[in-house]
Amino acid sequence: MKVEVQFRNLPGTEAAVGWAGGHTIVADRPIGKAGGLGIGLNGAQMLALAIGGCFCNDLRYTAEELGVALGEISIDVTLSLEGTPLVATLAQMNVTCSTLDGTDASGVIERARSTCMVSNSLARGLPVEISMSA
Known part of the structure; x- marks a missing residue:
């Protein structure tokens, strides 16, 4: 299984527009930083x-597998950055989740933690290969 996305210059700016299927996102830098206009998200x-x-998605997948109806989901992520070059050194995620029937959702959260593709990939050290063409 593979997922492919593309990024291209956003005409009239120094930002880039990326897409995956029918979904888009704009990548940019803050205003005044390397031509950034602040019109998109940074890395x-x-x-x-x-x-x-x-x-969030894995909570829903897990709840469906377990036959649990979820209520409110709240996730806050804090990414710590340091060094030169700047790298992410820690991601802290605070998860609050309720069920519609009022039962404890901690089992859903714990199971989602074990199956979450992004956090598990990062924790295992995802290699990034870069090829070039001029």
Whole structure:
């Protein structure tokens, strides 16, 4: 199984638009940083969103497998960055989740933790290969 996304220059800016299927996202830098206009997310924000978004989805997958109806889901991700070059050194995720019948959702959360593709991939050290063409 493979997932492919593309990024291309966003005409009239120094930002990039990325897409996967029919979904799009804009990548940019803050205003005044390397031509950034602040019209999109930076890499750290996209990484934190990937971590939290994947976990949201895995909570739903897990709940469906267990036959549990979820109520409110709240996920906050804090990504710590340091060094030169800047790298992510820690992702902290706070998960709050309720069930519609009021039972404890901790089992759903724990099972989702064990199956979450993004956080498990990062924890195992995902290699990134970069090829070039001019």
